[in-house]
Every structure is written in structure tokens, then in C-alpha cells.
Amino acid sequence: xxxxxxxxxxxxxxxxxxxxxxxxxxxxxxxPSTPAQNVFCEKNLKSTVTRVSxxxxxxxxxxxxxxxLNSDFRFPKNDLPFSQALSLNDPVTGQSVAVLDQxxxxxxxxxxxxxxRYGISIGGYWVYISSGGFGSAVISNIIxxxxxxxxxxxxxxxxxxxxxxxxxxxxxxxxAALRNFPAGKxxxxxxxxxxxxxxxxxxxxxxxxxxxxxxxxxxxxxxxPKVESLGF
Amino acid sequence: xxxxxxxxxxxxxLLLGTIAQAQSFRSTSLDYNIxxxxxxxxxxxxxxxxxxxxxxxxxxxxxxxxxxxxxKLEVPICFDQCMLDVFGFYKDPDTSREIPAVRTKDFDGxxxxxxxxxxxxxxxxxxFRYEGCAGCALIYQYPTKVTAKISGLSYDLPILAxxxxxxxxxxxxxxxxxxxxxxxLEAATSEGDFxxxxxSKAVSQYAKMLRLLKxxxxx
Numbered sequence: 001x002x003x004x005x006x007x008x009x010x011x012x013x014x015x016x017x018x019x020x021x022x023x024x025x026x027x028x029x030x031x032p033s034t035p036a037q038n039v040f041c042e043k044n045l046k047s048t049v050t051r052v053s054x055x056x057x058x059x060x061x062x063x064x065x066x067x068x069l070n071s072d073f074r075f076p077k078n079d080l081p082f083s084q085a086l087s088l089n090d091p092v093t094g095q096s097v098a099v100l101d102q103x104x105x106x107x108x109x110x111x112x113x114x115x116x117r118y119g120i121s122i123g124g125y126w127v128y129i130s131s132g133g134f135g136s137a138v139i140s141n142i143i144x145x146x147x148x149x150x151x152x153x154x155x156x157x158x159x160x161x162x163x164x165x166x167x168x169x170x171x172x173x174x175x176a177a178l179r180n181f182p183a184g185k186x187x188x189x190x191x192x193x194x195x196x197x198x199x200x201x202x203x204x205x206x207x208x209x210x211x212x213x214x215x216x217x218x219x220x221x222x223x224x225p226k227v228e229s230l231g232f
Numbered sequence: 233x234x235x236x237x238x239x240x241x242x243x244x245x246l247l248l249g250t251i252a253q254a255q256s257f258r259s260t261s262l263d264y265n266i267x268x269x270x271x272x273x274x275x276x277x278x279x280x281x282x283x284x285x286x287x288x289x290x291x292x293x294x295x296x297x298x299x300x301x302x303x304k305l306e307v308p309i310c311f312d313q314c315m316l317d318v319f320g321f322y323k324d325p326d327t328s329r330e331i332p333a334v335r336t337k338d339f340d341g342x343x344x345x346x347x348x349x350x351x352x353x354x355x356x357x358x359x360f361r362y363e364g365c366a367g368c369a370l371i372y373q374y375p376t377k378v379t380a381k382i383s384g385l386s387y388d389l390p391i392l393a394x395x396x397x398x399x400x401x402x403x404x405x406x407x408x409x410x411x412x413x414x415x416x417l418e419a420a421t422s423e424g425d426f427x428x429x430x431x432s433k434a435v436s437q438y439a440k441m442l443r444l445l446k447x448x449x450x451x
Contacts, residue, residue, distance in 0.1 A: 062374050232332060
């Protein structure tokens with residue numbers, strides 16, 4: 001159980017800013033994926049290196065808490081607030097803005113999601129109670145899952161987004177759909193998980209829906225001026 | 233009536249001249265070019281484009297490389313960051329650019345993981361609140377409004393960027409004139425309002441930076 005939390009806490013950090021949209025790959029023209037001889041693997045002789053520019057946030061997020069993701073896997077404590085837009089600074093992938101959400105049955109199954117500017121991650125665990133009651137101990141099976149297909153309503157249509165390992169890339173179309181969710185109301189998503197065909201319906205709280213308007217606000221990535229440059 | 237009108241007619245060009253001078257004085261002050269500063273993205277770029285701005289004319293910056301090198305001989309140069317409460321040029325480890333700054337902190341001794349960090353640049357201030365705990369992520373907060381108070385006067389600091397605030401000419405002048413006076417910053421954040429006390433050593437070091445970089449001649 002603890003490991004599941006730890007995994008997810010780390011996953012949130014990665015997913016929020018770790019999967020920039022293809023438009024973010026600024027240096028793709030200069031340094032495309034480079035096939036290289038992998039001297040370490042006998043069977044996989046070709047490996048690739050992809051250079052991706054770190055993501056940046058424009059001005060306009062001064063009011064958000066700026067979370068420095070400096071707790072590594074040894075500190076899986078995830079004390080970040082849910083349903084609140086946060087600015088995140090990942091030492092590896094750069095700056096992003098995201099909102100964390102959770103939907104659960106107390107003591108039971110849980111769906112955790114991180115809605116980042118550049119990537120979405122959805123995972124959690126299902127709890128199946130196989131026996132118990134009448135004096136015998138309750139035996140619960142906890143099965144972790146990662147979503148691989150996501151359905152998002154968008155006005156009179158809906159978007160089907162394919163991902164893997166619980167991660168989904170945010171395109172302009174996805175961002176617009178999330179941004180335009182009606183404010184003040186709970187939202188719904190549907191997703192299927194790895195290895196199963198069924199699609200689960202999950203509710204998203206109205207505060208998270210509200211936060212999407214900040215996270216997916218319409219802007220093009222442009223680094224704001226540095227304070228030290230403005231001051232000297 | 234005609235007698236009264238005549239002196240007024242004589243004075244009019246004089247008055248107009250004074251107004252024009254005042255307007256020109258204003259327009260060449262950096263205080264009146266903050267938007268241009270933001271658009272230029274750096275003071276050095278603004279000075280290259282608009283050298284008649286007083287700060288560009290009198291003060292020393294990257295637009296006066298020889299004089300700047302001379303200033304560097306008088307203070308420490310440190311990689312990444314200099315010691316707290318000391319004026320030094322810190323070397324950006326990535327670009328090797330040498331930037332003059334005074335870095336200081338204000339925190340409660342019983343909870344040093346919570347407090348404010350302030351970095352003074354010649355015409356800007358970087359200010360943020362930090363809060364951490366063992367094993368959890370460090371969280372920064374950027375004030376949405378900052379007011380500086382020194383020698384009984386208050387100065388609102390315009391926001392330049394996230395966590396970046398402009399140091400108005402009046403505040404710079406007050407600090408140069410009273411480098412040992414206590415300086416406080418009233419910072420409003422979404423978590424509440426805070427008073428940040430800037431140590432007298434940091435204030436005097438900032439005044440030293442302004443003097444060495446000839447910002448005292450701008451005023």
C-alpha cells in the first residue's frame with residue numbers, strides 16, 4: 001500500500017511536467033532523436049537520445065504556490081493540496097502548472113489524477129474484498145492500475161485520448177476542452193485501464209474543474225524575463 | 233485688464249519651458265520607463281536602446297563594460313551565489329554572467345525552514361516566501377503586493393515578474409541617504425500579510441552597491 005502511494009507521488013511529479021507536447025520540443029530540428037550504438041546492451045544495439053527543452057511558465061501565475069519538486073523517492077510524503085492549481089518546478093523537466101485530484105471510497109478504491117499543463121496522469125488502485133465478516137478477518141485485494149485510454153467530453157462531442165502507463169499528452173485541443181468545462185459544476189471523465197476493456201466513469205470535483213481554467217489558460221510558452229536581468 | 237494680461241503673456245513661454253523640462257526629466261527617469269524595461273527584458277537592453285534614461289547615463293551596468301570591470305575589483309565574485317548580507321557579483325554557473333546582488337533572509341530562528349528570501353539587484357528586488365518540512369516539497373510563494381518602508385516613508389514596489397519587483401528611484405535615494413535605517417517590506421500573499429525585516433547589514437550593503445555602481449549620481 002505504501003509503495004503504491006510512493007509510486008504515485010513520484011508519478012505525479014513526473015507526469016505533470018514530464019511529457020511536454022510535441023510543440024515544446026524546441027530543439028528537435030537541431031538534435032533529433034539520435035540513433036546511437038548502445039555498447040551496454042547486447043540485444044538492443046540501437047538506442048536513442050532525445051533533447052527536449054525545459055518547459056517554462058509565462059507571467060500570470062504569481063498567485064500560485066510554487067512547489068519545488070525536491071523531495072526524491074526516499075520521501076514519498078505527498079502533502080500537496082488537492083483541487084488547487086499549483087505551479088511546479090521540476091529540476092529535470094522544468095516549470096509547469098497543474099492541479100491534483102482524487103476520487104475515492106473511504107477505505108476502498110481510489111482514482112488519483114494529476115492534470116498538468118503538458119501532461120495528465122491517471123492511476124490508483126481498486127480494492128476488492130474477498131472475504132470477511134461474521135468474526136473472520138477481512139481480506140482485501142488491492143490492485144494498482146494505470147489508465148491507458150481517456151474520454152473527455154467536449155461540448156457536443158468528446159475526445160478519446162490514448163496514452164500509456166497512466167500518462168497522456170495534452171494537446172491544444174485537450175487543453176481547450178478542459179478549459180471550457182462549465183464552471184461551478186462537477187465534471188466527468190471516463191477511462192479504461194491497462195489490460196481491461198471496460199471504461200470506468202469517474203467524477204471530478206468542481207474546484208478541480210475551476211482550476212483547469214488556470215492550468216489550461218490559453219497561452220503560448222514564452223519564458224518571462226529574469227528578475228536579475230531586469231534589475232541589472 | 234490689459235496690464236494683467238501682458239505679464240501673463242510674458243510668463244507663458246517660461247512656464248511652458250519649465251513644464252517641458254519637467255516632462256523631459258520624468259520621461260528620462262527609469263521610474264517612468266518600467267513598461268519599456270519589461271518589454272526590453274533587461275536593463276542592459278533598455279539602455280542600449282534608450283541611452284538617455286538617467287540610470288543608463290549615470291549608473292554603471294553592462295552597457296559600460298570597462299567601468300563595470302573596475303567595480304568588480306572591489307567586491308567578491310562568487311559562483312552561483314554569494315554569502316548572505318554581502319554585496320558581491322555572483323557568477324551564473326550556466327552563462328558565467330556576473331550579476332551584482334545582495335542576498336538576505338528573514339526567518340524565525342525557531343522555524344528556519346520558513347521565512348523570506350530577498351535578493352537586491354540595482355533596480356529590482358527578488359522576494360519570495362519559502363516553507364519546507366522534513367521530507368516534503370519546498371514551497372515558494374510570491375507576494376502579490378510589496379510595500380517598502382524606510383525612514384517613515386512608504387514605497388509601493390511595482391511587480392516586474394513573478395517574485396520580481398521594481399525598486400523606485402525614491403526608495404533607492406532613501407536607502408543611499410540612510411544606509412543604516414531599518415528597512416521593512418510589507419508583503420501580501422495568498423496565505424496572509426507578512427512583514428519582512430531586512431537586516432541593517434543587508435541595507436548598508438545594498439547602499440554600497442548603489443554607490444559603487446554610481447546610482448547615487450542618478451538621483
